[in-house]
Amino acid sequence: MEQRAISRVSLTWRIVVAVLGIGLLLNGSLRMSDDVWPFGPLSQYAFSPPRDATIVITRVEGLLTDGRRIDLPLRVGTAGISRAEIEARIPQITADPSLLRSVADGWTERHPDEPPLVQVWLVQDETRLVDGRKGPTKLVELSTSVVAR
């Protein structure tokens, strides 16, 4: 097999880039936050919930004009936005419930055959751990918004 030549300059910048990249990654993991993506810490599932942690699942529920109150699944395909994105915005949404309209609009757009939404709620299923085992679950309402038409 033939071997392609490589110049000293070519080799030098490659090694400098590799070392810099490793440095940035280590710096990101040891000191920075997600903000420095793609060099941020690999923090998914990297925290340590205690044995009595409260586990929260955030959901959005909607009341339809036919009286049904249903779960609006927080996935891009069903509501145009995912659960994690809503969770990251809980303080903003509780301060300004009208932000829930992004979910309402996204869901309505993707479900043209369903009756219109009257009201939406931001809710959480709270499951408590008891001594490291699954305990009881309760529903908590965080915010609500009437859907303007």
Add this chain to the structure above:
Amino acid sequence: MRKIVGWFAPVLPEARVAILRSVLYVFVLLDIHVIVRDPIPLSRHPELYQPLLLARVLHLPPPSVPLSVTLYVILLIGCVIGTAGRLPRLAGWIVAAAFTWWTAIGMSYGKVDHDHLALVVALWVLPTVGVVNGRWRSRQRSAQAGWALKCIQIAVISTYFLSALTKIRSGGWSVTSWPESSILLWAIIRRPHGLGQFLLPYPELLHVMQWMSFTAELTSVVVLWLRGRALLAAAMFWMGFHVFTAAILYIHFAPTVICWLAFAPLERLGPWFARVKARRRQRTGRGAARHPVPVLRDQPIDGAG
């Protein structure tokens, strides 16, 4: 010094780079439809946009539907050209920049995923190898190819090793806090779809699994020095790990998994494929009337053959 240079830029077959490029550009096409598929719908919600440092430093305009659709079209065209092995530098860097931007948009609405590190690195380093003569069947080796492949390998392993470091950091610089925590229980309750449901009654078993994965992540750096069977065994272990997390938590790390191919001797595919083709041609080309066995009365009329 020479040893360090040889480690960062080993002389490796360019065919591996050519094949990996084609595979990854096809994967990017899949990725923008299946994994990071939300930049277009997300760009309809400017009120939720929270730009990452990258977007602020480069003064990237806030996402809008025309912008995300443009990136989408650029990625489609760039990946098709890249898969065909044409314009490796130009198409490669356009795809790298567009995909980084696209993914950054997907991560700018509050949630940042960590499975794209190796893929983003791969897209940036692969174009540096430039034109590979003979493409998939190239018979050339180079340090240029070796460096690009090594960078991807480092990025794959970093995904595991750095996540172990992050676990130590987030647990208050403690090695035991994460493996002894209720993290898997937490994850299974939050994602109540996979097979993890069956593990809920056994928190002790979950702790054992946490210790195993944490130890594997912390020691994963070793993989960068493995060869041959040991490397194959390590790769099989990590594939098993991903199948397992996908089954119990519905978490796939497909963009990382595909980059494991940088470790694989893909260059053997070209010659192997050529051998298979030659054998088939030989088989079908032999014998009268192209039949593998002589057919009665199919002999030449003069009886000479």
